[in-house]
Amino acid sequence: DCETHNGEGFDSPAVDALLTDLAKVNNSRDRANRLFQWLIHPVQDKSFFRDNWEKKPILIQRQNPDYYKGFFSTAEFDRILRKDNVQYGVNLDVTSYTDGKRETHNPPGRALPYTVWDFYESGCSLRMLNPQAFSSTVWQVLSILQEKFGSMAGANVYLTPAGTQGFAPHYDDIEAFILQLEGKKHWRLYNPRSKDEVLPLVSSPNFSQNEIGQPIMDVVLEAGDLLYFPRGFIHQGDCLPDAHSLHVTVSSFQRNSWGDLLLKLMPAALEIAMEEDVEFRKGLPLDYLQFMGVQNSEKEDPRRDKFIAHVEGLMKKLVSFAPVDAAVDQKARVFLHDCLPPVLSAEEKASSVYGAPARWGDGEALDVTVQLKGQTQIRLVRAGAARLCGDGETVSLFYTTENSRVYHKEESKSIEMKAEHIDAMEFLIHSYPKFISVASLPCETMEAKMSLAELLFEKGLIHTAE
Amino acid sequence: DCETHNGEGFDSPAVDALLTDLAKVNNSRDRANRLFQWLIHPVQDKSFFRDNWEKKPILIQRQNPDYYKGFFSTAEFDRILRKDNVQYGVNLDVTSYTDGKRETHNPPGRALPYTVWDFYESGCSLRMLNPQAFSSTVWQVLSILQEKFGSMAGANVYLTPAGTQGFAPHYDDIEAFILQLEGKKHWRLYNPRSKDEVLPLVSSPNFSQNEIGQPIMDVVLEAGDLLYFPRGFIHQGDCLPDAHSLHVTVSSFQRNSWGDLLLKLMPAALEIAMEEDVEFRKGLPLDYLQFMGVQNSEKEDPRRDKFIAHVEGLMKKLVSFAPVDAAVDQKARVFLHDCLPPVLSAEEKASSVYGAPARWGDGEALDVTVQLKGQTQIRLVRAGAARLCGDGETVSLFYTTENSRVYHKEESKSIEMKAEHIDAMEFLIHSYPKFISVASLPCETMEAKMSLAELLFEKGLIHTAE
Amino acid sequence: DCETHNGEGFDSPAVDALLTDLAKVNNSRDRANRLFQWLIHPVQDKSFFRDNWEKKPILIQRQNPDYYKGFFSTAEFDRILRKDNVQYGVNLDVTSYTDGKRETHNPPGRALPYTVWDFYESGCSLRMLNPQAFSSTVWQVLSILQEKFGSMAGANVYLTPAGTQGFAPHYDDIEAFILQLEGKKHWRLYNPRSKDEVLPLVSSPNFSQNEIGQPIMDVVLEAGDLLYFPRGFIHQGDCLPDAHSLHVTVSSFQRNSWGDLLLKLMPAALEIAMEEDVEFRKGLPLDYLQFMGVQNSEKEDPRRDKFIAHVEGLMKKLVSFAPVDAAVDQKARVFLHDCLPPVLSAEEKASSVYGAPARWGDGEALDVTVQLKGQTQIRLVRAGAARLCGDGETVSLFYTTENSRVYHKEESKSIEMKAEHIDAMEFLIHSYPKFISVASLPCETMEAKMSLAELLFEKGLIHTAE
C-alpha cells in the first residue's frame, strides 16, 4: 500500500528560476517551506507528513524531465573533477556490485577525469560525497532545506552506467529523497525486516538478495521524478541496459530522534536531581549486593522487590528535574555546527558587513565610518542563523555563518553573551523576519544597544534594511 | 540533639585477641557483623543504623584506654618509617593549621624518621594515608569491615602534637569513624550548612571559622573512645596543651548512593529502550527548535506543553527498560576492584592453593598431585571474595583475592565463565558458608565439575574442608 | 660598507607581462633564474651571490614605481578580505609598535574588511601571512623562485599606515627580499650583534632600541625598489608621515644550512658505523665512569687523554660511513613537501592529465581512450616536480604536484617505485627538459614502460609534446 502520485506534466521553473524566486521570499522559514513544497510537488506538505514521513515510501512521477534542470548534471560532475581537488575516498567513491559482490575501487590521491571516466567506462558507479562543497546550487538548496528539517540536510550524487548496479541492497539511518536528474533507474524497495529495524539508529550492512524478502515497490524513476523512503526501508537501484542514471539523494534526520534528545537530557536530569534532592544522595542498603545483581536475579526475596520499587520511584522522580530546554539547546548546538552557512543574496551582502563600503583607494582606507545608528533597522540574516543557548552558567550565541561548506571543517562557532545583551538578543531573534531599530533593543543603555548591534554586524549575523 | 553513650569501663579484648576470636567465626558475613558490633560497642547495630548512620553524629566514651590496644600505635608508625618505603605526598602528609592558615609541608622523596620527627617536633601533624599497606592489623580489620559495608573501607592515621591543630574545618564525602588510639583530642562538630550539603557527593574546601556556625558537639575524645559522624558534618579537631593525639579514621560509603547507581542504570535503560521501543526512535518534530530551548523558555506556546509532556512520558516509560541487576553488577565490579584482598588464616592457607603441599626436595618436585576429587568439600574463601557479574553478552567472575593492599595497584581481576560453569558457580556462591562436594556442582559432566573446581582452586578462590 | 645600486628608470614589464614571458621559457630552471634576475635587476646574479647573499645587505633603487605592478596591491588586499575566509591570527595579524611597545590586536574569527580597515585607520599595521594562498600571482612567483633557491620560498605582505611602525627591531632566520609595492618606507639595518648571531638558526625576540647599536643602513624604500639582507641582520621599518607603505617580503633558506644537513647525516652515519664496524660495538672500559664525566673533568689522568683520543678517533672514522646522498634525500623530501604546487600554463594543462579530452556528453563518457603510445613524447612538468629518494630499503618518488597552496595542509606525497621502473624514472628525470618517447624508457618490457608512463600521467607529473 505505497502510494504513487502521477503528477501531470507541471510546467515547473528551472532550479535557477526557482532560487531567484525564493530569494524574494522575505522570511527564510517560508522560503524553506516553499522549497520543500517544490521538492514534493504536487503532493501537499500536510498529506506528506501525515502519510509518508517516517512511515512509508512515496513515488512522485512528473513526466517532466526538466523539473530539476540546473540542479546538477554530469557535465558539472566533469567540470568539478577538472577544477577542484576531488580526492578518492574523501569526496568520491568508485563502486561496483556484480554477482552479489559489492566492491570499492578507490585508488589513492586526487580524482582526475582521465581516470574517473576510465572507471566509469568499465562499469563502475561513481558517488560524489559532498557535492555542496563544489556546487553552489546544491549548497544553496541544502542550506534552505535545513531550515525546514531543523536537522542537517546532506546530499550524495550517484552516477551509474547503463546496465549496472553500484550498491548492494541495504537500509540507511536517514530520511531519503531521491531526485532523478538524468537518465533513469530501476528501484526496488522492501519493508524493514522486523520491528527492531523500523526507524533504525544505524545503517545496515550490505544484504544478500535472500535476506530481504519481496519488494513492496518496483519502479523506474525517470528524470524529473522523486522517490522518498524513510530510514529502515531496504532499497536497491540498478540501471536498465538502455540508459545511464544520475541522481542526487537528499538526506536528513540522522540521529534526530526523541531518544537522541533523552541522551542529552537524562544525564543532566540526574545531575540536577543529585544536587537538589537528598533522596538521590542517600546511601544504598549495606546488604544490597547480597540480593541484587545477576547472580541473585532468580532469587525470590522481598528485599529485591523493595529495592527495585525504590529505584523505579527515583527514576520517575527524575521527571521533575529534567532540564528539557537545556537539553534541546545541546541538540541545537550540534545542529548549528552541522549547518551549511547561508548563501547570501547580492542585496543581503550589500546590506551586511560583507558589502560594507569600506574600500581602499588613493593610498588610504575610504569610508571607514561606523554605519549603525540608533535608527538603523536590523534583523538576522536568516531565522536559523543564530541561536541563544544555555551553556552551564553562561548564555552563548551559536551561529552558522562562519561554518564551512565542508562538514565540520570549522569548529563550532559561538560568542558568550554579556548579561546586558541577552534580553536584546532574544528580542532580536524573536522579531525576525521584522526589521527593528537598534534603538528599540531592550538594553539599559544606548551604548549597550550599539555595542550589541556592532558585534552582530561585524560577525555578519545581521543585515540592515535598505 | 546528638547522642553520647557513656560506655562503662568494658573489659574489651585487645585487638589481637579480637581478631583471633573472629578467625573462628565460620561465616565471613557474621565475622563482619561482629567486628562492626565491637567497633560501636556498647551501642547496638540496630539502634545505630536507625538513629545515626547517615543521620547524625554519635560519641561513644568507653573509659577504657586499652580498647583499641594492638590496632595501631605511634611506635608502629616509627617502625613503618624505618622499614618501609614511605613517600611524602603519597603515603604521608605533613600539615599544619595555624592562625587560620592550612599548609602542607611535604618535601619530595622518602619519609625517613629523622626528618619526619623533626617536622613533628616543630608542631606539624602527620597523616599516614594508607596504613593498611604497612600494617597487617589495619589491613585485616578493613578487609573484614568492607563485607559489612558492601562498600570500600579505608583508613587514615593522624598523629598530632600537643597544643596544635593540623587541619582546617571541613566536611568529607564519606561516613567517618574516629578511633582514638592514644592521647586525646578536642573535637567540634557542626551541622551541614544547608540542605544541599546534607550527605554531599564531594568533600568541601577548607572553611574559615566564620563560615561554619556554632558547634553541635564539643567533646574531648580519649583513648578507647569512638566518634562517628555522617558525610557533610563539618568537623575540626585540635590537641589540648597536655597531650598528643593518635587516631585512625575508618571511612566508607564514598559515592555509594542511589544516585550513583542511577548513573550506571540510566544510560543502560535508555540504550535498551532505544533498541526495543520505536517510540524512542521516532523523529523529533521538524519545528521543535522554534519553540523549545532556552531562548524560547518564557514563551507561552501549547506546542511547548505538548513537547514537554511527551518527553516526560518517555522518561516514565524508561522504568520498564531499566536493567537494575546489570547496573548493580557494574557497581559490584567497582567494589570488588576497590576491595582489600582477604587475610587468610593459617587453616585457610593450608586448605587452599597457598598451602598445597607441592614442594621441592631432593632435586625434584614432590607431591605434585591434583588433590581435588569428586568427594572433596569446597567453599569460597570469603562470602564476598568472588561474584558473578553480567558483562554485556558474557558472564564473568570478578574476585578480590589478587587485589593489592595498595589501592588499585592491580587491575580489576576477572575470569570469563564458560556457559557450562555458570550455574555451578552460582550454586557454589549461594552455598556459602556451607561446604559442598565437587560432585554436587550442577554441571552436566564430571569433567566440567572438576575443571571448575580446579580453576577456582588454582586462583585461590576456594578452600577445602580439612 | 653596504652597497646601494641606483638602478636607472628601467623600463620593466609589468609582472603579468613578465610571467607571460617566463611561461615561454622551456626549462623551469632557466625560468627560475630569469625570474630571480628580474628580482635583483640590474644587479647581476654572479655579483649578488659573490658579494651579498648570506654576507651583507643591498639596496636597489629603481626610480620605477611600476616595476612590481601587478604583483600585489592594497586593492587586492581588500578584495581578498571580501572574497576569502581570512582568519585573524592564522592569515592576518594586526600589530602596533608604539613608544617601544609591540602589541598584537587580533580578535578571534574571520577578518572582514569592515573591522580590518577600522584597525588600520587607528594606526595598526596589517600582516597577511600567506598571500600565496589567496593571490595566484604571488603563488606563481614563489613557485618559480623555489626552484632557484632549492629551498622553500615564502612571503608575507605588510601594510602600514603613514607615520606608524608596526614591529619592533629584530632579526629573522631567513634570507629576506623586501619588495616595495606602494608608498614608501623608512628602513634601518644593523649588523648582527655578535659572531654567534651571524646567520642565526632562529629568529630573535623583539629588541629595545638600546640593544642594537647604530644602523649600518638608513634608507627610504620607494615603490619599485628592492632591499635584501641576510638572516641575522637586525631591521626596523617605519612609515614617514606623508605616505603609507605596502611591501611584500620574500623569504627563503630557513634551516637550510650545512649543519641542518649534518643533523640528518650524523645519526645515519653512526647507525651504519655501528652495524659495520665492530670498533663501535666494543664495550667501554669498565672503569671509565671513575675518570670521565663532569665531576672528573679537572682531574689530571692519563686515562682521560686516552679515552678522549679514542673517542676522537672513532668520530673521525665516522666520515667513512657517512651516507651523504641519503641525507640529502632526507632534506629533499622535506623540501618537496614544503614546495608550492606548480602553476601550469594552459598548454601544459592541455598536454597533461588535467586537459585529457575525456569529457561527458550525450549521456556517456566520450573519448575515454588511453592516449599514451610508445612514440608519445613525454617529460616532467617541472624539473623539480618529482624526485627519486632512497627511503630505507625502498626507493620512492616524491612529488610536489598534489601539495596545497596552504603550507603542509596536505601530507607529503610519494609513490613507492617498483624495481623495474627505477632506472627509467631516473632517466626521465635527467632527460628534462628534453622530451623523450615512452618507448625509449630503459625498462625491460614495453608493458613496464607503458605502466610507468600511465602512472606518471595519471598523477599529473608528466605532460606530452603537442
Place this chain on the structure above:
Amino acid sequence: DCETHNGEGFDSPAVDALLTDLAKVNNSRDRANRLFQWLIHPVQDKSFFRDNWEKKPILIQRQNPDYYKGFFSTAEFDRILRKDNVQYGVNLDVTSYTDGKRETHNPPGRALPYTVWDFYESGCSLRMLNPQAFSSTVWQVLSILQEKFGSMAGANVYLTPAGTQGFAPHYDDIEAFILQLEGKKHWRLYNPRSKDEVLPLVSSPNFSQNEIGQPIMDVVLEAGDLLYFPRGFIHQGDCLPDAHSLHVTVSSFQRNSWGDLLLKLMPAALEIAMEEDVEFRKGLPLDYLQFMGVQNSEKEDPRRDKFIAHVEGLMKKLVSFAPVDAAVDQKARVFLHDCLPPVLSAEEKASSVYGAPARWGDGEALDVTVQLKGQTQIRLVRAGAARLCGDGETVSLFYTTENSRVYHKEESKSIEMKAEHIDAMEFLIHSYPKFISVASLPCETMEAKMSLAELLFEKGLIHTAE
C-alpha cells in the same frame, strides 16, 4: 681454542660467609673487585680481561658443588612462589623447546607453586626474571658487581627438568656468566656467524639447528662451575636424563659500547658546533639538489666531490666541539637509574639516617636532635652511590639509594646542586673511601657546609664514622 680451567676443589666459603667477609672491606670498589675475583676464581682478573672479556668463552670447572652454596636454590624458588606475588609473564616464564619448537606457556595471573610445579613436572623449564626483587642475596651480589662493571648487572634464574631443553639456540646482547647452582647441564657454544654478529647490539631470534654450524665448546656444567661467554656467541643448554639443573645467569654490558656513547655525544657536538661555528650555519649551495641525492649518485660531477669533501671537512671539525664529559654524564645518569640500591650493613644503617636514634616513646618524639656537627666525619655510603652530572646549565647529583629492586619502578632520582655546594660535593666524592669532617668541606660558610651535610644525611647518601 676456548680455554678451560680446571680449578681444583678450592675450599670456598659459602656465599653467606663471603658476603660477611666482603662487608668488612672498607672501599666498595675493592669489594666489587673481590667479589668478581671470587666469581672467576681461580682465573685472574688480568688474564680474564686480556683473553676472554668480549673475546671468547671460558669454562671454569671447580669440582666443588658447594661453591655457590647460599646464593640461590630450588627450595628458595619454592619459598618465593609461596610468599611473594610472582606473576606469570612478568616475573616468571614457563617455556619448552621440543622437536625444534620453542613455546611459552604462561597463563595469566599469579604463579602459585601448585600450578608452577605442575608445569615443571610435565617437562617445562622455568625462568625467574628478576630474582633480585625476591632474594636479598641475589640483590646484594648484583649491587656489588655493578660497581665492578660500571654497567647494570642483571640476573635470571633457570630451572630445567632432567632430560629436557627449555630454549632454542640463540645469542644475547649481554656478557653472560652462567653459575651452575644445582644439578648439571650440557652446554654447546658456537662462534658468531659473521663479522656483523660479533658483539651485537641486539639479541638474535631463535635459530634452527642448521643455521648455527658446529659447536666450539661442548661441555657439561656441574654445580659450582662457571661458564662465561661474550655477547654474540650462540648457545644452547639441555639437561641430561639423570639430573635437573638450576643455574643463574649474571649479565652486564647491555648497550654499553663506544657507539652507544657516541649516540649521546654526536648530537651534542653538532649542537655546539652549530652554535659556535658559523661554518655550520652557512647555507647549502642553491643547486645542491641537482647533483646530490640518490638519483644523482652515479653521476660524474666535480660538484659532487666538492660537496662531499666539504661535508667530510665539517664532520672532522666536529671533533673539536665534542663534549665528551657531558656525554659520559648522560650515560652515567642512565646507569645510576639502572642500578640496584645498595644493601647497607647493620653498621652502615646505624651510622646513617636509617639508624638515626630519633624514636617514639612515652607520647613524644625522643632525641630529635641534629647530630651532624663540624667535627663529624662523613663519607658516601658507596663509591658509586652518587654522582655529579652536568645537566644543561645546572649541575645535579644523581643517586642510587632510592632506586627500587624492581627495574625502573622508581623514576631517576637527583637533586639540583646549589652553586655553593658543588665544589664540596666533588671533594666529598673524590675523598671516598676516606671519611672527612663536615668542617673540611670546601664551602665558603659553615652554614653551607652544614646544609650540604644535612641534605646528604637526610637522603641517606652519607654515613658517619661511628
